[in-house]
Amino acid sequence: MQPFxxxxxxxxxxxxxxxxxxxxQRYGPLGYTVYNHTLFPIRxxxxxxxxxxxxxxxxxxxxxxxxxxxxxxPDAFRFTSMLTPRDLSTCxxxxxxxxxxxxxxxxxxxxxxxxxxxxxxxxxxxxDSDVLLYAMGLAAHAGMDVEIGEPDVSPLxxxxxxxxxxxxxxxxEAVLDLRYYHFLETELDGIPVVVTRTGWTAEVGYxxxxxxxxxxxxxxxxxxEAGRPHDIRPTGPSDxxxxxxxxxxxxxxxxxxNNPFEVGLERLVDLDKKEEFMGREALRRIHDQxxxxxxxxxxxxxxxxxxxxxxxxxxxxxGAQVGRVTSALWxxxxxxxxxxxxxxxxxxxxxxxxxxxxxxxxxxxxVVPMPFVDPSKEIPKA
Amino acid sequence: MQPFxxxxxxxxxxxxxxxxxxxxQRYGPLGYTVYNHTLFPIRxxxxxxxxxxxxxxxxxxxxxxxxxxxxxxPDAFRFTSMLTPRDLSTCxxxxxxxxxxxxxxxxxxxxxxxxxxxxxxxxxxxxDSDVLLYAMGLAAHAGMDVEIGEPDVSPLxxxxxxxxxxxxxxxxEAVLDLRYYHFLETELDGIPVVVTRTGWTAEVGYxxxxxxxxxxxxxxxxxxEAGRPHDIRPTGPSDxxxxxxxxxxxxxxxxxxNNPFEVGLERLVDLDKKEEFMGREALRRIHDQxxxxxxxxxxxxxxxxxxxxxxxxxxxxxGAQVGRVTSALWxxxxxxxxxxxxxxxxxxxxxxxxxxxxxxxxxxxxVVPMPFVDPSKEIPKA
Numbered sequence: 001m002q003p004f005x006x007x008x009x010x011x012x013x014x015x016x017x018x019x020x021x022x023x024x025q026r027y028g029p030l031g032y033t034v035y036n037h038t039l040f041p042i043r044x045x046x047x048x049x050x051x052x053x054x055x056x057x058x059x060x061x062x063x064x065x066x067x068x069x070x071x072x073x074p075d076a077f078r079f080t081s082m083l084t085p086r087d088l089s090t091c092x093x094x095x096x097x098x099x100x101x102x103x104x105x106x107x108x109x110x111x112x113x114x115x116x117x118x119x120x121x122x123x124x125x126x127x128d129s130d131v132l133l134y135a136m137g138l139a140a141h142a143g144m145d146v147e148i149g150e151p152d153v154s155p156l157x158x159x160x161x162x163x164x165x166x167x168x169x170x171x172x173e174a175v176l177d178l179r180y181y182h183f184l185e186t187e188l189d190g191i192p193v194v195v196t197r198t199g200w201t202a203e204v205g206y207x208x209x210x211x212x213x214x215x216x217x218x219x220x221x222x223x224x225e226a227g228r229p230h231d232i233r234p235t236g237p238s239d240x241x242x243x244x245x246x247x248x249x250x251x252x253x254x255x256x257x258n259n260p261f262e263v264g265l266e267r268l269v270d271l272d273k274k275e276e277f278m279g280r281e282a283l284r285r286i287h288d289q290x291x292x293x294x295x296x297x298x299x300x301x302x303x304x305x306x307x308x309x310x311x312x313x314x315x316x317x318x319g320a321q322v323g324r325v326t327s328a329l330w331x332x333x334x335x336x337x338x339x340x341x342x343x344x345x346x347x348x349x350x351x352x353x354x355x356x357x358x359x360x361x362x363x364x365x366x367v368v369p370m371p372f373v374d375p376s377k378e379i380p381k382a
Numbered sequence: 383m384q385p386f387x388x389x390x391x392x393x394x395x396x397x398x399x400x401x402x403x404x405x406x407q408r409y410g411p412l413g414y415t416v417y418n419h420t421l422f423p424i425r426x427x428x429x430x431x432x433x434x435x436x437x438x439x440x441x442x443x444x445x446x447x448x449x450x451x452x453x454x455x456p457d458a459f460r461f462t463s464m465l466t467p468r469d470l471s472t473c474x475x476x477x478x479x480x481x482x483x484x485x486x487x488x489x490x491x492x493x494x495x496x497x498x499x500x501x502x503x504x505x506x507x508x509x510d511s512d513v514l515l516y517a518m519g520l521a522a523h524a525g526m527d528v529e530i531g532e533p534d535v536s537p538l539x540x541x542x543x544x545x546x547x548x549x550x551x552x553x554x555e556a557v558l559d560l561r562y563y564h565f566l567e568t569e570l571d572g573i574p575v576v577v578t579r580t581g582w583t584a585e586v587g588y589x590x591x592x593x594x595x596x597x598x599x600x601x602x603x604x605x606x607e608a609g610r611p612h613d614i615r616p617t618g619p620s621d622x623x624x625x626x627x628x629x630x631x632x633x634x635x636x637x638x639x640n641n642p643f644e645v646g647l648e649r650l651v652d653l654d655k656k657e658e659f660m661g662r663e664a665l666r667r668i669h670d671q672x673x674x675x676x677x678x679x680x681x682x683x684x685x686x687x688x689x690x691x692x693x694x695x696x697x698x699x700x701g702a703q704v705g706r707v708t709s710a711l712w713x714x715x716x717x718x719x720x721x722x723x724x725x726x727x728x729x730x731x732x733x734x735x736x737x738x739x740x741x742x743x744x745x746x747x748x749v750v751p752m753p754f755v756d757p758s759k760e761i762p763k764a
Contacts (some may be wrong), residue, residue, distance in 0.1 A: 004390075006692055007692070008386075008390055008391070008412075008413040008414070009390070009391050009413065009414065009415050009416070011413070011415060011424040011425065011429075011618065011690070011691050012416060012621055012631065012690055012691065012692065012707060013634050013691050013692055013693050013694050013709065014415075014633045014710055015415070015633075030390075031389060031390040031391065031393070032390070032391065033391050033396075033397070033416065034391070034415065037510060037511075037633060038417035044394040045392065047393075067394035082494055091697060103515075104518060104521070106520050109515060112696065121615070127417075128396070129417060129461060129512055129515060130511055130512035131515070133485075133491060133512055133513070133515050133519070134512070134515035134516060134518065134519040135519065136485055136486060136516065136519065137515070137516045137517065137518065137519020137520035137522070138519035138520075138522055138523070139486070139519075139526075140486050140519070140520055140523075140660065141520070141522075141523035142523055142525055143523075158576055159758075176686075205448035205638055236393065239393065239394055240529060249394065249396055251396045251397075251419060252394055252395050252396035256514075261715060278522065302627070303592065308393065308394055309394065309395050310388055310389070310394065310395055311395050311399065312394050312395050326395060327394055327395065380646055
């Protein structure tokens with residue numbers, strides 16, 4: 001296999017490397033992007049092959065780019081609550097939550113998985129924006145007693161139906177009792193890790209948060225060894241699977257310019273929660289007035305299997321440009337092109353007919369419900 | 383020329399594109415990195431050829447990745463002053479300053495060029511970190527009346543001895559009167575731009591800040607046309623030239639973990655300036671106590687021409703590891719390997735002998751003064 005030429009994405013030593021970087025070189029990554037100032041392997045094989053492997057076997061992803069913000073100190077609960085409209089009072093120690101970090105105007109700054117490691121001890125596993133700087137800025141005049149930093153913590157994802165076998169081989173049967181979004185702090189022959197029942201796939205999956213960056217290669221190889229009987233393979237994060245599940249990608253499908261109500265994440269907003277939080281006033285106004293645009297599911301009937309869009313595609317209705325597609329790709333098991341589109345709210349109803357300017361030309365499309373794959377229904381996986 | 387395969391750095395449409403992206407495709411970029419969530423062309427040719435072209439002719443760089451933070455409103459001067467230890471009272475409207483943005487602990491958040499467009503109107507042309515989020519966080523509880531946002535502003539650099547001919551052809555002779563770090567607001571056949579006498583090279587150079595992203599291709603082609611008689615070429619930013627000049631690259635040579643006194647940028651700190659600023663107390667303490675480590679210039683006598691380091695290299699002294707090299711490369715006109723190293727303060731004196739673990743093996747090195755190329759001395763350029 002041809003080694004990947006790093007000079008295509010790295011000029012000098014500005015970008016950070018994951019603790020798993022050296023280990024993953026043995027498996028021939030075919031591309032890297034950059035995420036939180038860190039190199040991020042995006043694939044090792046054809047994207048569709050990686051997708052099928054995730055659905056039928058088990059895959060290992062280096063997502064150390066999900067850098068953590070750690071918040072500790074006597075006011076850590078109150079300060080962390082200030083970052084998000086989600087009510088954290090129902091988040092027990094040992095539990096996680098998917099949260100939105102919001103700006104004073106209600107914009108979406110980030111959408112991390114939050115872990116509560118103690119009454120006043122939190123981690124935020126970040127999408128690609130500097131929440132560390134946002135939190136430092138907020139803390140400067142907040143009058144709260146907190147410490148904010150980026151700890152030596154680097155996640156991996158183990159995703160797919162055989163992930164249970166792999167983690168139970170590594171950590172024992174107890175790990176199988178973890179409920180969705182719960183975690184345990186443990187170790188593997190002296191390698192300190194947090195194991196969470198989370199992932200970016202809606203498949204069965206786990207994340208291991210390595211707490212000692214010097215042990216990246218050791219942990220990686222232990223996982224590969226435990227996974228060998230189950231044909232584990234390193235892959236990039238599967239965009240096909242996450243779009244099927246209706247999972248959004250911050251920076252692509254939603255940005256700081258969007259609010260939770262526009263993207264269908266109102267379940268993550270508790271306008272009446274007890275603690276102060278950034279954007280409450282703005283979000284209440286938006287909630288009361290309604291939104292002018294929405295992100296919706298679309299099926300694109302182009303007559304061909306669309307390659308994953310590498311830029312937003314214009315969307316028109318009745319001959320006028322009205323929005324754009326943010327993510328669109330071919331779902332091999334649905335045998336459809338699916339994706340997300342930003343539309344004016346009055347066109348966001350199911351059944352609206354659209355035209356999408358795809359890379360291959362104009363194609364008819366229609367607004368459909370999300371998620372595309374209903375977790376309660378069994379769909380053939382091969 | 384082989385077109386660059388964008389799927390090596392882009393999976394989906396998460397990363398933003400510069401307004402100059404389409405135009406630059408005609409010139410065959412050979413690699414892209416990511417900077418401020420935006421694709422950044424890093425070279426079109428051999429790095430040494432690009433360096434010589436910069437020294438002897440004129441080069442055009444797409445640095446739209448230097449996203450702007452814009453600060454306006456009645457308290458904009460006071461708020462912008464809060465971001466930086468540099469005294470902004472001496473910065474006139476129409477003038478710029480190279481500034482450090484500091485954290486409450488005195489760490490270096492970013493090192494932008496600041497432009498003052500009005501008494502209460504500022505732009506910060508950013509290195510790779512989300513100062514927009516930091517500023518939004520700071521403003522939340524600061525009790526000041528400011529608006530903070532990211533405007534539609536995208537810089538280009540025109541660098542090299544023939545840059546004067548190119549900008550005077552485009553904007554007339556008046557532009558040649560611009561003093562270093564001064565600017566003028568103008569237009570080119572209806573394309574609104576700000577022209578500054580700045581750059582990342584210590585060569586003669588200008589930056590054009592495009593104020594209408596829909597006109598990127600048009601502006602690019604007008605510059606290429608004006609530059610044709612002078613053999614203008616699109617290139618990446620020249621790391622060789624900026625290291626010769628002692629210019630630091632944020633994220634590589636200095637990070638949030640470092641303070642201005644460690645990296646020799648104390649001239650950008652005015653501890654006694656009138657306005658409040660982030661980190662004053664911490665920086666005063668550091669100033670009084672002195673620093674424990676320093677970034678210094680090194681000459682690496684490896685007996686070969688070093689390729690630009692793609693990770694930090696360990697540095698040892700008397701057999702013990704004491705630091706690391708952040709940037710190191712071959713200077714073709716000095717005919718030396720030069721770079722920067724972090725060292726304990728007591729080893730930072732000129733003449734200290736070191737060993738650097740380069741990609742090609744251990745090599746002797748010595749601490750030397752910076753910059754490597756004295757602007758007052760003429761060094762042959764070919």
